[in-house]
Amino acid sequence: MAADFYSILDNFKNFIGGRTGLFHWCLFCLAVVMLFFLGRKYQEEKQTVRFLVWPTILVLLFLFNPLFYRYVGSRFFAGVYWRLFWMLPVSFTAAYVVVWLVCRWKKQAVRIVVLVAALGTIALSGQKIYSKATFTEAENEYKLPQAALDVADILAGAGVSWKVRSVVPNELLCYIRQYRCDIGLFYGRNVGGFISGIGDDEVAMYQQMCQEKPDMTVVTDIAKRNQVVFLCFNRTEQEIPDDMKPYGYHYYRETGDYVIYMLGEE
Secondary structure, X not given: OHHHHHHHHXXXXXXXXXXXXXXXXXXXXXXXXXXXXXXXXXXXXXXXXXXXXHHHHHXXXXXXXXXXXXXXXXXXXXXXXXXXXHHOOHHHHHHHHHHHHHHHOOOHHHHHHHHHHHHHHHHHHOOOOOOOOOOOOOOOOOOOOHHHHHHHHHHHOOOOOOOOEEEOOHHHHHHHHHHOOOOEEOOOHHHHOOOOOOOHHHHHHHHHHOOOOOOHHHHHHHHHHOOEEEEEEEOOOOOOOOOOHHHOEEEEEEEOOEEEEEEOOX
């Protein structure tokens, strides 16, 4: 039970995202408490308590419940449990209380001061999201890495069924099937614990693809055992043999930093 609760806390930390998020979370909690007491004092605010305060408390009771996490969260939301915290009306509740405070004052000058103070507190405590670390100019109209599009077009251009599986470098995993759904991958985002579990072969293959020098015997044995037709490597990030024929794969095509091998003989 304690382990489940600590897992919930880890997910909560992912949700608030550090010190800045913790400050905004405190503002949200303060806003919920204020609404509760406002509902007791003002008749017109009782509806607000019914539609904001009680649902918020109910959601919190579920999300921080170790039993709910053990039997629901860890089974159906493994790796993404923190996203369930999005159900909490954090921004709306804080905004509602600020507007309520502004409207309680009759003098226009005081209203402006209260509003500016509230906006300044939120803005100055936040972080700039449009920075080089978090925002880059799109390479194409799909807003995906161009390398992913090029590799996907080559795989799809082979004229094989979408059931034919491929292995691609880790940096392309989340983009290939965003661009084309007619390409089958040996594993995708689920390798990180998202959506569904994976088998031992997928785990072993992923571990090899994380290596600077993958063991090609292990890679190709797993690939052939699971009918993986295409193997794609980033030759600038990984050391790969000049000739893959001894492993049962032959050179197919390349694009940019990526070289693709196909199962069988040429």
